Amino acid sequence: MPILAGRNARVLVQGITGREASGFVQSSLDLGTRIVAGVTPGKAGWQIHGVPVFNTVADAQQNEPCDATVIAVPALQACRAATEALQAGLKLLVILTERVPRRDAAIILEHAREHGAVVIGPNSLGIVSPAVIRIGLVGGSAEALKRAYKKGPVGIMSRSGGMLTEIANLLTQEGIGQSTCVSVGGDPIEGTTFADLLPHYESDEETRVVVIFCEPGGHMEEELADRLSQRKSRIPIVAFMAGRFMDRMQGVRFGHAAAIVNGNHGSPARKIERLRAAGVSMAEKISAIPELVRRVLAEKN
């Protein structure tokens, strides 16, 4: 069982006539994902790779009811697009848009709480459950995705979309498959954090271990450590922390918007310490992940 969205989920794409969206719509269809409608204001009646385009989310919902939406609109329109989707009753939003202003991200999440919806992103590359469904553009073309990902027992959560595919590929190379892989996004405010996603993996029978890719800045790692300390999870976690070198260069902005370290706040060394204390297996090198995963899986048996 994949988490967040199953094989038959009907997917909407907002911003479908854009350059980015029309590319991933084709490859998602190739992968068997049911993209049933798209929205671009003023472009009703168009078709993108055979997918009908509507002016509004409400129109799309009336004609082709959807379970999830992928938002791929310009940065300053993301808030309006997400609000529209929530008001039309969508319960899973995957926001690919980068550089969404902080206030807009906070407004989207305020609306999402009111509507009881799950938001992945902003600045996410999407979700992939190998051989089941791909929502967003993570993994690239159908052929490229099938090379890097394969079905199996490992969940992956990553603050970097690129590293999500890199880690999946690393595991696939070693013959270890994945259940559901989520690019949660690298911004300071994200709709869904590691701690938010963990319960989804816990209730998924297929997932036996979760790998997380961590970055400097933000609170996602600390929040997960807090949660694990309060309540032990049935899912063992293997983590890799990128950007250790930043502890030597405070105040400089690297990587994602959240990857800024000031004092002890968001420091990689501190995050490693907190995660380790919470029982997470830390991979010293990225190449050490498959071996750690194998060991954790063996211990469980």
Place this chain on the structure above:
Amino acid sequence: MTVLECEAKALLRQQGIPVPLGIVVSSVADVAHIADSLGERVVAKAQVPSGKRLQAGGVRFARDGEEANAVAGELLGQKILGVDVRHVLIEEWVSTTAELFLGFTYDDYGRTPVMLASQSGGTDVEASRQMIKECFSPQHGPSDGLATALAAQLGVPEKLERSLAALIQRIARCFLQWDALLLEINPLILTKESNWLVGDVHLEIDDDAMSRHPELQPQLALSKSVTNRHSDFEKKAAEIDSADHRGVAGRLIPFDGDLGLLIGGGGASLTIMDAIFDAGLKPANYCEIGGNPSVWKVKELTKLILSQPKVKSLAVIMNVVNNTRADLIARGVIQGVVECGRKPEEAIRVFRVPGSWEEESVEILRHYGVNYLGREVALDQVVAEIPCQS
């Protein structure tokens, strides 16, 4: 971007929020005259974008015009916290009966805007234990009830609570309306005449929202000139990045080593950088490429990195790419190397960009005899393969 105190105060004043009388100077010519017009006793404040200005000697007091002239002269041309002081704010001296702290920012944990307040403002307020913290709506700002309740907790005379609550709401509105990431008033002064006055302000505006604030642009000229302190190398990289909207090839940060890096994306760059340092290699730069940059962009970036005097060779490393075309990266790098008059097989120590259009990329690189590694080699192992320079 970080907004200088003088410009932040001008913006606040426009919104009806009281700030001390003051004038910005860039030379001492009129300082004595200005000080006299402000009531003799004045404060001279270096306009640098940093918090610890008082401790660093950037704030000076003067009892008369002559002294004001002297301290302003000392501040101008001095470096405070690594920044040349080009502007000094000469402000009236205010006698206070209370100093509060009031801050607005985002709480990454709660994923909401938050206001922070304390009875005692001043330089060590971060350590203060009596910090009150209240979340509020990013759409509507703090409600009347929330602002009133906060004002009541700050230990001011009861008759002033209402004016304080109103001020809190007005400042919160500025915070939201300007797309600020931080708006901190410290101290918020209560004068002897029972008026509220913004003593000092830290304002940071979300770069990602700047384009929807043309109204703020003309009022941020000094802040832009001070905060834009990038090296020529960084500026050129930013120019290349903005000249072509396809993909990202910016955020070049110079380092002191001899190995030029073309690495990406964001998370992978951090991972690769750690591996580079772990292996004892000396990077010449940090960078992030991704989002499918054009051949031109990659070529120009390659040329820029290779043109650094210390750089002897390049490493091109990316994660298994999602939507970047590996062959375009290969073409761009090869063209850049060739245009610099270098041989690809010598200048490129390692090339590892697996993913979309990988086969085409391998073909190009093989033609030029470049050391290519594929997806079967993990990022840290790729770095370990880079032969150490003799």
